[in-house]
Amino acid sequence: MIKLTRKDGECMHPGPAGLRSQELRPESLRPEPLRPDNSDCMWRLETLGLVTEGVVHDFNNVLATITGFAELILDTQTAPEGKRSRVDDFARNILLAAATGQATVRELRSFTRPSANAKEPLDLHEVLRQSLSMTRGALGGAVTFITDFQPGAAGMEGCRWQLHNVFINLFFNARDAMPRGGEITVKTSRLEGVSGLPDFAVVSVRDRGLGMTEETRSRLFEAKYSTKGGTGTGMGLANVAATVKDHGGMIMVDSAPGQGSEFRLHFPLLNSRRG
Secondary structure, three states, X not given: OEOOEOOOOOEOOOOOOOOEEEEEOHXXXXXXXXXXHXXXXXXXXXXXXXXXXXXXXXXXXXXXXXXXXHHHHHHHHOOOHHHHHHHHHHHHHHHXXXXXXXXXXXXXXXXXXHHHHOOEEEEXXXXXXXXXXXXXXXXXXXXXXXEEXXXXXXXXXXXXXXXXXXXXXXXXXXXXXXXXXXXXXXXXXXXXXXXXXXXXXXXXXXXXXXXXXXXXXXOOOOOOOOXXXXXXXXXXXXXXXXXXXXXXXXXXXXEOOOOXXXXXXXXXXXXXXXX
């Protein structure tokens, strides 16, 4: 349990030594709407495009598994009687592969349902694992994830597909910051709130990449601001900020040139408000 407060009662959370910090609280977000109707649609399509490559990769693996075991079953039909007992094992593996494919389709379908925006009690760790599963294939073998999820930092209320979008965008941004590959660390912790405030689940996403200048960090959440030239819309992190705000949370960013970046997202935990 971490408990840090300023003199004015504000919750704080320590960042890595040597990194400069940019804090974005809900009330400090720019007043203009960051996600008008068309931007919400474009952001969802952009995120969908990011995960498509990973979904194709995973689904190809599923099809290869199904095809491979189906061929083994056919071969077993002409094999000696003693080997035909393995048919049941092959069939079970086919069913498992099919179930994995169905889960992949369900995850992808969640991005195409605008009506699924209602918040509900959910397990933050489960959402993180699903987001990691959907992006691993697309990130490539040069990027590895290190995860450390703290018990007691998972129960929150939120919209599952919006949170998927948030985490997937952060994972791809971390990948883009490491042109030669590297490690992305995803951690959760529990931050104890002060009187009148809930406890917070803190999600940390840290890369060991290029880092950001102070100017880039100060404009990070501006709509239409992008450092990716013509390949970015400038809406990814703006919508991340809007989603975190909509969930009653806040963002802190630590970064410095050559030292990587860490995004810390704070989400209020259910039934944790202190009197």
